[in-house]
Amino acid sequence: MTYPIRPIDESEWPAFAGVLQEAFNWTPHPTQTERFKSETEFDRTLAAFDGDVIAGVTSIFSFTMTVPGAQLPVAGVTSVSVLPSHRRRGVLTSLMRRQLADIRERGESVAALYASEATIYRRYGYGRAASELSFHIRRHGSAFVRNAPQDPALRIRVAKPADVSDEMQQLFASVVSRRPGRYERRPQTWTGLLADEEFDQRGAGSLRAVLAEDDGGVRGYALFRVKSAWDDNGVPDGELRLFELEAADPAAYALLWRSVLDRDLVSRVEAGTRPVDDPLIALLADPRQLRARWGDELWVRLVExxxxxxxxxxxxxxxxxxxxxxxxxxxxxxxxxxxxxxxxxxxxxxxxxxxxxxxxxxxxxxxxxxxxxxxxxxxxxxxxxxxxxxxxxxxxxxxxxxxxxxxxx
Ligand SMILES: CC(C)(COP(=O)(O)OP(=O)(O)OC[C@H]1O[C@@H](n2cnc3c(N)ncnc32)[C@H](O)[C@@H]1OP(=O)(O)O)[C@@H](O)C(=O)NCCC(=O)NCCS
The missing domain is CATH 3.30.1050.10 (SCP2 sterol-binding domain)
Incomplete structure (x- = not known):
């Protein structure tokens, strides 16, 4: 059986989002779906129809992504979902085939995605192209090597993330070309990132920011939450959950890490995703204190x-x-x-x-x-x-x- 495929228009958004919610067993907060809708490029959506029913969907974010030595237009494939009632009938395969043809026609030579399961995308030509570390580190094992960079001109500023959005965006834009895989963020992405709604907090309170700056301006920032706790003996046992740490230079980078690692009442810092060659590993006097888990990150497909x-x-x-x-x-x-x-x-x-x-x-x-x-x-x-x-x-x-x-x- 074949399922006709076409982009959706805005009026079909509820049915499109409904497939995502079924496929990912996802019960979103209404503001999450609204935000997602505002980020959706409707002309880059695809839906496979079984009569009136949308059986499968996918869409693309149009990114400028850093690759070795260059920045390219890259198709950021997302929202890949097939209704449980229509699985293993080739719906995804036909969506992928059509999507790759569309990407080629648009003149993008590379597609990239995050895979929910690592077994899905090889058959469509995607290869595992980037890795990540997630780790935790105990505050008391986090001393730096003696020659860690220091710049007396630098200072830390505590800020509410929403108040320093522009400064963080500028800093991010200045470092995005340094590492392959980084992609330029649209304003909506930042809005989502900083929305800080209760369902995002998972018991760790509101999003917090520190900036590293000197008289010339901002040289880096860290975004995180802190889950406060004390153990049975009344010893502080808080957990800092690092979300993002970006810096323009090594001294700002080191200072920001010190700022999160030395935060009072925190006994451990948890970083959900960091690069496998994070310079923090070189800065730690005892790198074994970094308890890390490896994972695959971006999958990349050469379309042309x-x-x-x-x-x-x-x-x-x-x-x-x-x-x-x-x-x-x-x-x-x-x-x-x-x-x-x-x-x-x-x-x-x-x-x-x-x-x-x-x-x-x-x-x-x-x-x-x-x-x-x-x-x-x-x-x-x-x-x-x-x-x-x-x-x-x-x-x-x-x-x-x-x-x-x-x-x-
Ligand atoms: C992943 C998903 C989109 C696959 O859709 P589908 O329409 O069932 O896929 P197809 O029928 O086109 O399957 C194509 C092939 O991939 C295989 N396959 C599909 N999903 C797979 C999975 N999750 N694990 C292993 N193999 C899978 C099929 O067995 C089939 O193999 P074959 O070509 O050797 O016969 C669907 O299962 C789904 O919506 N899953 C939940 C949401 C999700 O994880 N989406 C991916 C987000 S990155």
Whole structure:
């Protein structure tokens, strides 16, 4: 059975949102759905219809996202949901196929998403492209190394987040290009972030902000909540839940971390998502005190492989012929010669013998610079025809800092 697919208009929003609520077992607060609606780009929604019933949906946020050495228009895929009554009948597969064609037509060469389950998206050509750490650290194990940067000109300002929204937005905009995976935020995203409604607080009170600044202006900020507690002996046992910490320079970064780690009456700081190469790890005198859990973060799909590969920067010179396998986007499935050095890159169709045969997922995984090509080679998942060529491609595609988006979309 086929299900006709088209974008929805605003009048169909309740039915669209209803599919999300069923699929995610989500009972949103009315303000959450209103906010979500205000962020929705209706011309980029897709719904699959079974008669009058919307059986499955997805949509896209149009992002400018940082990739190694560049910022690109990237399709941020979201709201992927199929009604429980219509699962495992190919609804998602047909939505994904249509969506990839639409993305290509729009001229975006890369799509990215957060996956609710890591098993879903490989079949559509997405590769695991970024990782995250969530960790907690006890206040008393959090001393920094002796040479941690300090700047006497810096001071901490305590503020209500809503009052310093503009300053935080400006600071964020100034650092967004530094790390692959970061994306420019729209004003609605900030509104949602700072809305601070009770259902977001989960017993940890209102959102709080500290800014690091000097006479020249703001150099960083941290956003967090604090759940107050005392143990049975009356010892303070509060938990600080860090939401975001951004800084323009190392001294501001170190000061902000000290500000959250040293907060009175707090015994532990919990960070839900941080990059795997968070500089905090280098700052801690005893990095073992960081109790961390690893997780996959962004998944990336090269929609136009040659355009995407030519658009990013490379860490080393490379000249390889890649045979790409791609069932969903057959225009990618051919041999490409990728030639890159530190000044630029080119990716041209060729008929030459390939140095390697790669599924499109492997290129998506490597695209943001996470170095996952060697992992796949060593796992026996890639076919290398000319020895050493995967290593040279992996070296050229790896990037520092490591990719991390930092805010789920
Ligand atoms: C994930 C979801 C959208 C899949 O929709 P669907 O219409 O059932 O998917 P399809 O029928 O097109 O399935 C395509 C393939 O993916 C597999 N698949 C789909 N969802 C899967 C899941 N959650 N886990 C493992 N495999 C899954 C199917 O078995 C099928 O495999 P096959 O091609 O080998 O036969 C749907 O289960 C859902 O709404 N889940 C809850 C919300 C959610 O997690 N959304 C994703 C947000 S990132």
């Amino acid at each position: 492989a040659d355009v995407a590969l030519a658009a990013r920067a490379y860490s080393a010179a490379v000249d390889v012929v890649i045979e790409v396998e791609d069932d969903m986007c057959p225009w990618n499935a051919r041999r490409w010669r990728l030639t890159a050095d530190l000044t630029g890159a080119e990716c041209k169709p060729v008929e030459d013998e390939p140095d390697m045969t790669l599924p499109i997922t492997a290129l998506g995984s490597a695209y943001m610079g996470d170095g996952l090509l060697m992992e796949s080679l060593e796992a026996g998942l890639l076919r290398e025809h000319s020895p050493g060529t995967v290593r040279s491609l992996a070296t050229a595609m790896s990037w520092s800092p490591k990719p991390w988006a930092g805010l789920t979309f």
